Amino acid sequence: MNTKRLPLAGAILASLLLGACNDDGTNGEQGENGLNSLVNVTALAIGDVNCPAGGQRIDTGLDANRNGQLEETEIDAAQTQFICQPQSAGVSAELIGRHQTGTYGLSAAEIVEYHSASQRIFVVNAKSGKVDIIDANLLSNAAKATAPLALNNLDKLAELDVAKDVGLSFMGSVNSVSISGNLLAAAIERGDAAGNKTQANGYVAFYQLNGNETPQYLSAVEVGALPDNVVFSHDGKTVLVANEGEPNQDYSIDPEGSVAIIAIADGKPSATATLVTFTEFNQGNARYNEITKDIKINGPMATVAQDLEPEYISVSPDNSRAFVSLQENNAIAMIDIANAKVAKILPLGLKDYGLDVNKIDASDKDDMVNLQAYAGVYGMYQPDTVASYRWNNTDFIVTANEGDSRDYAGFSEEARAGDLTLDPNHPQFAAAKDKTQLARLKVTKSMGDDDNDGDYDKIVSFGARSFSIWTADGQQVFDSGSDFERITAALLGNNFNNNNEENKGDSRSDDKGPEPEALALGKIGQKLYAFIGLERTSGFMIYDVTNPFDVHFVDYVVNRDFEADFSIDTDTGEVKGDASLAGDLGPEGMKFVSAEKSPNGQPLLIIGNEVSGTTSVYQIKVQ
Numbered sequence: 001m002n003t004k005r006l007p008l009a010g011a012i013l014a015s016l017l018l019g020a021c022n023d024d025g026t027n028g029e030q031g032e033n034g035l036n037s038l039v040n041v042t043a044l045a046i047g048d049v050n051c052p053a054g055g056q057r058i059d060t061g062l063d064a065n066r067n068g069q070l071e072e073t074e075i076d077a078a079q080t081q082f083i084c085q086p087q088s089a090g091v092s093a094e095l096i097g098r099h100q101t102g103t104y105g106l107s108a109a110e111i112v113e114y115h116s117a118s119q120r121i122f123v124v125n126a127k128s129g130k131v132d133i134i135d136a137n138l139l140s141n142a143a144k145a146t147a148p149l150a151l152n153n154l155d156k157l158a159e160l161d162v163a164k165d166v167g168l169s170f171m172g173s174v175n176s177v178s179i180s181g182n183l184l185a186a187a188i189e190r191g192d193a194a195g196n197k198t199q200a201n202g203y204v205a206f207y208q209l210n211g212n213e214t215p216q217y218l219s220a221v222e223v224g225a226l227p228d229n230v231v232f233s234h235d236g237k238t239v240l241v242a243n244e245g246e247p248n249q250d251y252s253i254d255p256e257g258s259v260a261i262i263a264i265a266d267g268k269p270s271a272t273a274t275l276v277t278f279t280e281f282n283q284g285n286a287r288y289n290e291i292t293k294d295i296k297i298n299g300p301m302a303t304v305a306q307d308l309e310p311e312y313i314s315v316s317p318d319n320s321r322a323f324v325s326l327q328e329n330n331a332i333a334m335i336d337i338a339n340a341k342v343a344k345i346l347p348l349g350l351k352d353y354g355l356d357v358n359k360i361d362a363s364d365k366d367d368m369v370n371l372q373a374y375a376g377v378y379g380m381y382q383p384d385t386v387a388s389y390r391w392n393n394t395d396f397i398v399t400a401n402e403g404d405s406r407d408y409a410g411f412s413e414e415a416r417a418g419d420l421t422l423d424p425n426h427p428q429f430a431a432a433k434d435k436t437q438l439a440r441l442k443v444t445k446s447m448g449d450d451d452n453d454g455d456y457d458k459i460v461s462f463g464a465r466s467f468s469i470w471t472a473d474g475q476q477v478f479d480s481g482s483d484f485e486r487i488t489a490a491l492l493g494n495n496f497n498n499n500n501e502e503n504k505g506d507s508r509s510d511d512k513g514p515e516p517e518a519l520a521l522g523k524i525g526q527k528l529y530a531f532i533g534l535e536r537t538s539g540f541m542i543y544d545v546t547n548p549f550d551v552h553f554v555d556y557v558v559n560r561d562f563e564a565d566f567s568i569d570t571d572t573g574e575v576k577g578d579a580s581l582a583g584d585l586g587p588e589g590m591k592f593v594s595a596e597k598s599p600n601g602q603p604l605l606i607i608g609n610e611v612s613g614t615t616s617v618y619q620i621k622v623q
Helices: 137-141 162-166 483-495
Strands: 037-044 055-062 081-084 091-100 112-115 120-125 130-135 156-160 171-180 183-190 200-208 216-225 227-232 238-243 258-265 274-277 310-315 321-326 331-336 341-347 350-352 377-380 386-391 394-400 414-416 442-444 459-461 467-471 476-479 516-524 527-534 540-544 552-557 566-568 575-577 587-593 604-609 614-622
Touching: 091 137, 091 540, 091 552, 112 171, 112 587, 112 604, 120 156, 120 171, 120 604, 120 614, 130 162, 130 171, 162 171, 162 183, 162 200, 162 216, 171 200, 183 227, 200 227, 200 238, 216 227, 216 238, 216 258, 227 310, 238 310, 238 321, 258 310, 310 386, 321 386, 321 394, 386 516, 394 516, 394 527, 442 459, 483 527, 483 540, 483 552, 516 587, 516 604, 516 614, 527 587
Parallel strands: 171 227, 377 459
Antiparallel strands: 037 055, 055 081, 091 614, 112 120, 120 130, 130 156, 171 183, 183 200, 200 216, 227 238, 238 258, 258 274, 310 321, 321 331, 331 341, 350 377, 386 394, 394 467, 414 442, 467 476, 516 527, 527 540, 540 552, 566 575, 587 604, 604 614
């Protein structure tokens, strides 16, 4: 990432040649030449321990060995100066609202949505399987929180029991919610009589929103297996659904992934959905040659259509295309909406951790911040949330590169780097045996043996610990590199790469690091900002992405106490200690609300935090 240099505070010192003279003006004896004073200016990248937002270090000293270069031993440390970029530039985020469910570790707050007419926040509560309705009216005169960790000023008004409204057997939890005008869509999964909880076709339930009245259930439309994300097109004429189609635990049932398209006419949904499938890409079919080796297909006995798992959808600003993340497959599918067809599948390739700009901390056993470049080690981008926008009449895709693996009772691709049989010539052959370096890094067994000789030529891990911007053809134009780890390390010290279940610093370095998952874009004035939630470390990053070729870090905001003594079991919900003291843990979903739709006339960022079960609302202020 490029870092702008700031101008120096003063002029650079000039070298002086000193001579001696007698009182009578006659020439004195020849003296020794004086020492030159030298100045070094070093650019500091974002995340530097002295300048978290980047800047410059200015070192001075005398050229003792007269070689014209300022050596390390010649630097006068007392005179070293740092000129830092401001940590926050352009906008700031203030916590003004928060709702606590009191439920920890069980995903009681996930995907969030906002209805401006009623000033209500809709939150997917996976614990209850319903959608919570939270009153946002208080935000009209809310001030910056003085005790943000304890804030609990937003009330729950009601809930949508979608499974009951749909009225079918084996209905499961709501996974996603979206609103256009006064129409709400909620995606709900469905199981079968054999006990498979998500492998039957799910549904999208529609509700009419009437101000402060109870939402009116309209109808439900059958879609594909495990509808994981539902979105409206910008014009409200279409609903799109990412049907992930995950297998069951023993991998005996593996539904096909798909994208459902539901037409909306006069504010009413169609009775049926059009299903866009990936069967054309199966072996032996017309488009199989489009599945390159960079698209990870590794489910046992799975067809391509079964293996592709749509995760999240973003609709292009002109409503013609949908960009769909295929997280496990490290790819993005582009859907032609009008023709209900897969236009193309974009492989995202691998991130090279051998580059200095992409350094990572790969161990949770080194008891320190230890960012290193490792040649021969790579990360799959594997985005979860995706967004899109236009710049200079061109579409760009923004991805939060969380990473995900297939880890089931019937099949698991996971391993530690230390468990791989590496090619003896691999540059990390020794480091991969050291648990303080690479041995602990969680990697895939399904990629890396490039020459098919039984040993691994590449070490390939999950996720890219970053966010990226891509063209609609899949060309990467920006990646945040190692920003997230460097920034959190600079600001949090050993608390960086923390898990969200307890305060134990550096506990996720071996497994996707800070794990960027949630993502929202918001335009404020003439600038467009990206907000990226860090699922494990918690909090969110803010970047100015107005120009995709000139992206700038703005701020890192976190409402978490890293000294709180607690632990949460995310399987059972058992809590040890007082988790309420920890703050907001595990941002899962985000919604940006523009100033004209906000209850207080200021842009808002609403966040669902799944591990703490809290919904937080930030006011975004222009500085």
